[in-house]
Amino acid sequence: MDLITIAFYFFSALTIVFGAVVVFTKNIMHAAFSLLFAFFGIAGLYVLLSADFLAITQIMIYIGGILVLIIFGVMLTTRITGVDVKTGKIGKIQIGIAGLLTVLIAATLIMIFSTSKWYLADSKPLDSTVNEIGTALLTNYLLAFEAASMLLLIAIVGAAFIARKKH
Amino acid sequence: MMDISDLIKSISLFKPETTLIVTFMLAMILDMAFKKSKNIAGYIAIAGLVIAGIFLFQQTGVNYKAFANLLVIDSFGQFMKFIVLMSSLIIIVFSFFSNELHNAHTKLGEYYTLIIGMTFGMFLLVGSANLIMIYVAIETMSISSYVLAGYTREVKRASEASLKYVIFGAVSSGIMIYGISILFGLTGSLNLFEINQFLSVNNVATLPLLLSGLMILSGFGYKISAVPFHFWTPDVYEGAPVTITAYLSVASKAAGFAVLLRFFKTGLLDSVPGTSEAWQLLGNIDWHYVIAVLAVLTMTLGNLVAVWQTNMKRLLAYSSIAHAGYLLMAVSVMNDNGVSAVLIYFVFYMLMNLGAFFVVQLIANKLDSENIDEYNGLGYRSPVLAVCMTVFLISLAGLPPTSGFIGKLYVFSSVINSGYIWLAIIGVLNSVVSLYYYAKIIRNMYLRDVESAKTKLVFSPVTIAIVLMLAIPSLLFGVYFTPIVEWANYSMNIFVGN
Numbered sequence: 335m336d337l338i339t340i341a342f343y344f345f346s347a348l349t350i351v352f353g354a355v356v357v358f359t360k361n362i363m364h365a366a367f368s369l370l371f372a373f374f375g376i377a378g379l380y381v382l383l384s385a386d387f388l389a390i391t392q393i394m395i396y397i398g399g400i401l402v403l404i405i406f407g408v409m410l411t412t413r414i415t416g417v418d419v420k421t422g423k424i425g426k427i428q429i430g431i432a433g434l435l436t437v438l439i440a441a442t443l444i445m446i447f448s449t450s451k452w453y454l455a456d457s458k459p460l461d462s463t464v465n466e467i468g469t470a471l472l473t474n475y476l477l478a479f480e481a482a483s484m485l486l487l488i489a490i491v492g493a494a495f496i497a498r499k500k501h
Numbered sequence: 502m503m504d505i506s507d508l509i510k511s512i513s514l515f516k517p518e519t520t521l522i523v524t525f526m527l528a529m530i531l532d533m534a535f536k537k538s539k540n541i542a543g544y545i546a547i548a549g550l551v552i553a554g555i556f557l558f559q560q561t562g563v564n565y566k567a568f569a570n571l572l573v574i575d576s577f578g579q580f581m582k583f584i585v586l587m588s589s590l591i592i593i594v595f596s597f598f599s600n601e602l603h604n605a606h607t608k609l610g611e612y613y614t615l616i617i618g619m620t621f622g623m624f625l626l627v628g629s630a631n632l633i634m635i636y637v638a639i640e641t642m643s644i645s646s647y648v649l650a651g652y653t654r655e656v657k658r659a660s661e662a663s664l665k666y667v668i669f670g671a672v673s674s675g676i677m678i679y680g681i682s683i684l685f686g687l688t689g690s691l692n693l694f695e696i697n698q699f700l701s702v703n704n705v706a707t708l709p710l711l712l713s714g715l716m717i718l719s720g721f722g723y724k725i726s727a728v729p730f731h732f733w734t735p736d737v738y739e740g741a742p743v744t745i746t747a748y749l750s751v752a753s754k755a756a757g758f759a760v761l762l763r764f765f766k767t768g769l770l771d772s773v774p775g776t777s778e779a780w781q782l783l784g785n786i787d788w789h790y791v792i793a794v795l796a797v798l799t800m801t802l803g804n805l806v807a808v809w810q811t812n813m814k815r816l817l818a819y820s821s822i823a824h825a826g827y828l829l830m831a832v833s834v835m836n837d838n839g840v841s842a843v844l845i846y847f848v849f850y851m852l853m854n855l856g857a858f859f860v861v862q863l864i865a866n867k868l869d870s871e872n873i874d875e876y877n878g879l880g881y882r883s884p885v886l887a888v889c890m891t892v893f894l895i896s897l898a899g900l901p902p903t904s905g906f907i908g909k910l911y912v913f914s915s916v917i918n919s920g921y922i923w924l925a926i927i928g929v930l931n932s933v934v935s936l937y938y939y940a941k942i943i944r945n946m947y948l949r950d951v952e953s954a955k956t957k958l959v960f961s962p963v964t965i966a967i968v969l970m971l972a973i974p975s976l977l978f979g980v981y982f983t984p985i986v987e988w989a990n991y992s993m994n995i996f997v998g999n
Contacts, residue, residue, distance in 0.1 A: 446683070446709045453689035453699075476508070477568035478633050481625055484522060485641045488618040491529065492648035495611045 342382055349375030366405045373397050387464045511567035514574050516556040517582065521621040524549025525614055532610030539603075542613035543593050549617060550590050557582055564996045570692050572628045573763070575996035577840070580989065581627045581759040584847050588752040589620045591855050591971075595744045598964055600866040602742055605653040612652055616748070619645035623756035630767055632681045632691040632717075635760055636674070639720060642753060643670045650741040650749070662740025669733040673723035680716025683709055693768040697997075700783040701771060710784045715791070717764070724757030725825045728798040735806075738818030743865060746814055747858030750821040751851050758828060758847070762840055765832075766995045780835045789921075792833035797927050800826025804934040813861045813871040816938060817854070820897060823935055824850060830928055831912045834919040837993045842908075842915040844989035849904035849978060853896040856971035860890045863968070867958050876942055878950030883958040885965055887946045889972040894939040896975045899932050904978035911986070 348371055355368035373396045380389035471479045512519075527549070528542040535541045557579060565574045593616060596602060602609060622641030629635045647670065651663025685691055687709055688699040699705075722730035738746045765788065771781035782788055803823030810816035828850075831842040861871060863886065868875050880887040896905035909932065916925045978985060 442708075442712065446706075446712060450687065450706050450709045452686050455689060474569040475571070475633070477511075477571045478631070478637055481634065481637045481641065484525075484618075484621065485637060485644065487525075488615065488622075488641060489644050491611060491614060491618070492644060495615075495648060496651070 338382060341378070345375045345378035345382065347375075348372070349379065362408050363405075366401070366408055369404070370397060370401050373401060384460050384463075386462060387467050507567075507569065510565070511572070514560060514563065514565055514567050515572075517553040517560075518621060518624050520549055520553040520556055521617055521624065524553070525617045525621065528614045528617060529610065532608070532614070536608075539608060540597060540613075542610045543597060546593050546613045546617050547590060550586055550593070550620070554583070554586050554590075557586065566630065566694070566996075567628075570694055571631045571634050572625070573630045573767070573996050574628060575994070576992040577763075577844075577995045578628045578759065580844050580992035581755055581847075582624055584755045584851055585620060585623045585627065585752045588748060588755070588851050588855060589616060591851075592616065592744050592748045592752075594967060595747065595855075595859055595862060598866070598961075598967075599742060599744050599862060601653055601656075602744065605656065612649065615645045615649050619649065619748075620752070623752055626756045627759040627763075629760065630693045630763065632684070632693070635764075636678060636681065638760075639674065639677075639724065642724075642756065643674070646745070646749060646753065649745045650737055652745065653742055656740075658740040659742070660740075662737045665733050665740075666737045669723065673720050673730060676716050677720025680713040680719070683713035684717065687713065693764065694997075696768050697770065697783070700769065705784060707785050711786050714786065714788070718761075718791075718795075721757050721761045721764070722795065725754045725761070725828075726822050727795050727825055727829060728802045728822065731799070731802070731822050734822055735815050735818045738821070739812060739814045739871075743814065743858055743862040743871075746818070747855050747862075750817070750858070751854055754821070754825060754828075755847055755851075758832070758843055762832060762843065763995055765835065766840075767997055770997060782835065789833055789835055792829055792835075793921065793924055796826050796829035796833050796924070798826075799823070799829055800928065800931045804931045804938075807938050808934065810938070811873050813864075813873055813876075813942075816873065816942075817857060817861070820935065820938070821854065823931065824854070824897075826931070827909065827912055827928060830924055831915050833924070834915055834921065836915075836919060838915040838918060840995065841986075841989045841993040842911040844992060845911045845982075845985055846908040848985050848989075849896065849908040849975070852971050852975045852978070853893045853903070853905055856968065856975060857890065857893040857897065859968060859971065860886055860893065863960055863964055864958075867960075873942060873945060876945045878946070878955065879958075880947040881951065881957075882955060883960065886958070886960065886968060889968045890946065891943050892972045892975055894942055896979070898936045898939040900936070902976065902979040904975050904982065907979055907982045 352368040352371040352375065356365045356372060359365050359368065373392060377389045377392040377397070380386075380392060524546060528545045531545055532542040560574060560579055562576065563574050564576070566572075567574055593613060596609070596612065596616075602612065606612075619642050622638050622643075622645060625634065626638035626642060629638050647663055647667045650666050651659050653659045681691070684696065687705050688696045690696050690699060719730055723733075726734040738749065741749070765782065766780060769782045769784065769788070771783050800823045803819045803821075803826055807816055807819035807823065810819060828843055828846055831839045831846065833839070864875065864879070865871050879890070892903060896903035899905045899909035913925050913928060916928065
């Protein structure tokens with residue numbers, strides 16, 4: 335195994351293990367901190383795919399911004415650490431059906447990923463992608479880029495409305 | 502790569518959407534500037550929608566792939582955008598008369614602003630020819646509708662509705678974007694035209710294609726509330742303000758159906774044998790049957806569950822699920838006749854469904870209840886309203902001489918012409934079931950509590966005029982439907998661009 339393969343397995347394991355912790359833990363603080371490592375693992379995977387810009391964005395926005403916000407959100411709400419995420423009971427039948435579905439979907443996905451012929455792009459020499467992404471965003475994807483800004487504006491208006499006190 | 506002449510032409514064809522964005526901003530700013538006026542944002546929204554409508558009308562006959570193939574401007578999109586535009590306009594007018602909104606808030610600036618934002622999202626969705634655009638557009642309309650569904654947030658069930666909507670919406674977007682990623686992995690492109698070209702040249706394994714298609718369908722299915730992606734519908738429809746419920750049941754379904762049809766025709770149509778009689782789809786998957794099964798499930802569940810409902814909003818929610826089923830039936834035949842049937846149906850569905858919801862809203866304004874028993878004796882307490890409601894309900898049930906009958910006629914004939922007799926039979930049986938619960942309301946209005954001692958309900962002449970403006974066309978189009986059919990036939994060609 336070369337170094338890149340080892341790094342790949344390391345980051346994958348990091349993402350999956352901490353992703354599982356996020357889902358299964360009952361303590362909301364643990365979940366928030368595990369999310370940090372899961373995001374970091376994904377950033378590592380982006381680096382291995384030589385998607386440098388994406389990796390940095392992942393770290394800056396998800397870890398630096400969103401996650402810190404989540405942790406603050408959890409800490410600022412009243413009862414800090416002792417809050418159980420899960421409440422109520424789930425019946426055995428529901429667990430059974432959910433489990434069955436999960437196994438079925440997972441099996442299908444694994445089969446598809448291992449057997450399908452995937453589209454392979456021509457490999458390019460390693461280079462910074464920032465320039466290309468910037469050009470694409472302002473030419474071929476101009477509309478998507480601008481529409482996303484409109485989406486954010488709508489989201490801010492909505493969030494401000496929800497957060498505002500009644501008047 | 503997009504060159505500058507394409508950009509200039511694209512921007513000039515983007516005028517309706519640009520108008521909506523400007524309206525959005527103006528509504529927000531002027532609402533803050535004029536603190537006294539309660540509905541100022543609403544008037545601006547109406548003006549903006551009218552101007553957008555004029556720009557939209559100017560695009561008649563244009564077929565163009567704008568913004569480097571991100572957006573398609575064609576007559577099919579124009580038709581659907583008109584449906585969205587009309588229903589936005591009607592909903593804003595409804596909102597002026599909504600007690601529940603005006604009681605909950607002293608000002609409704611954000612409400613009208615978000616309706617414009619949602620209209621913008623739906624306009625984008627109708628024209629999108631790129632999976633990224635589709636995703637961004639769906640999110641734009643979803644986020645506006647989440648907030649709108651919980652707009653009367655002091656009312657508990659509205660908050661619950663909004664939260665459920667967000668959670669289901671997030672899950673279905675997640676599934677959809679996963680499906681998009683698989684499709685991207687198979688074809689190496691997000692652009693529907695390029696995906697189409699890739700699939701027509703290369704052989705792609707069936708199973709991954711089917712799976713990604715189903716996952717993407719779940720995103721669209723959520724918007725049109727097709728079974729099994731419908732779970733949010735009854736609760737959200739019941740909890741949201743009536744105006745928003747009506748809006749979700751018409752406009753967001755129209756946008757969902759538009760993107761569904763465009764996805765299949767642009768992305769998967771095999772252009773080599775290409776006739777309009779039956780679309781040959783790429784890949785070895787029989788999408789006819791996938792959609793037909795969805796259609797059967799959707800209309801059967803919608804109709805059967807609607808029978809037990811006692812809350813009018815819930816009843817109309819299930820009825821709207823059933824109508825999505827009829828429309829899916831027309832989609833499942835996968836030819837241009839089916840598209841035309843969907844378009845025709847939508848015009849009539851918009852009139853009758855919005856009308857029925859407006860009557861529910863007016864009754865709720867007076868009686869503060871949406872229970873079906875409150876409609877007892879309505880035929881004597883408010884004769885005009887009851888007659889109009891009867892027209893809407895008969896039209897929804899699809900009986901002549903109303904426009905709903907013509908809509909159903911075209912849907913069923915498109916299904917039968919393509920040889921799916923069994924599907925048409927299930928559809929007709931479903932219509933019979935639906936007749937039961939629609940008739941139940943009519944029975945309550947006329948045959949229950951006949952010698953009512955309750956006071957007469959008096960509605961302002963303006964509201965009665967609005968109801969009549971929806972009821973009369975519902976009847977009129979039942980006998981004189983040629984213009985709508987001609988318009989739909991003119992618009993049924995989805996531009997695939999060669």
